[in-house]
Amino acid sequence: GAGVSQSPSNKVTEKGKDVELRCDPISGHTALYWYRQRLGQGLEFLIYFQGNSAPDKSGLPSDRFSAERTGESVSTLTIQRTQQEDSAVYLCASSRDSYTGELFFGEGSRLTVL
Amino acid sequence: TQLLEQSPQFLSIQEGENLTVYCNSSSVFSSLQWYRQEPGEGPVLLVTVVTGGEVKKLKRLTFQFGDARKDSSLHITAAQPGDTGLYLCAGGGRTYKYIFGTGTRLKVLA
Numbered sequence: 001g002a003g004v005s006q007s008p009s010n011k012v013t014e015k016g017k018d019v020e021l022r023c024d025p026i027s028g029h030t031a032l033y034w035y036r037q038r039l040g041q042g043l044e045f046l047i048y049f050q051g052n053s054a055p056d057k058s059g060l061p062s063d064r065f066s067a068e069r070t071g072e073s074v075s076t077l078t079i080q081r082t083q084q085e086d087s088a089v090y091l092c093a094s095s096r097d098s099y100t101g102e103l104f105f106g107e108g109s110r111l112t113v114l
Numbered sequence: 115t116q117l118l119e120q121s122p123q124f125l126s127i128q129e130g131e132n133l134t135v136y137c138n139s140s141s142v143f144s145s146l147q148w149y150r151q152e153p154g155e156g157p158v159l160l161v162t163v164v165t166g167g168e169v170k171k172l173k174r175l176t177f178q179f180g181d182a183r184k185d186s187s188l189h190i191t192a193a194q195p196g197d198t199g200l201y202l203c204a205g206g207g208r209t210y211k212y213i214f215g216t217g218t219r220l221k222v223l224a
Binding site for chain 1: 118120145147149154155156157158159162200202204206211212213214215216217219
């Protein structure tokens, strides 16, 4: 597709389980971002990739969160031992590079931890 | 830590009214962006401003970047129900990290 694709769109899981969220960026976009958005709030920066390198992981809330990216393609965000406070929409965005400024967002993955 | 505070948090107005949303920070940004987000969707870029004092117009929307590049405003003239959504400002520095504001939820009533 032409846009950023995220899956799953909705995920309900039990506390303590691991979840994987996937992001397919726009083809040719070298920069990829993950943000978290709690209900009705702004976006919280999690991690950024330039190619498959993640120069800054300081936005990840805890060591239960990790992310990887294959080349300049798919990225996965993994949350281990999920907690109820992890419930949020996880948004992925890509950009042609880190300097052009326009972020193209996917529709997000809504995570609910029971 | 860079923070972007938006005000007001919530705004409910009648169709045809004017409004202004503010985005403030104590940090200097190289660029400032405004996005609009509708329910169930990701944010969509409206505008990017890069020069202190810059004013950009997009139909009924006017965006201004503060002289010191620490703040910005979005003014909507004659609001319409289609303007309803969550408005987010985002500050960009000399690096990759785009810091998003706290958001302003606008509802325009017909």
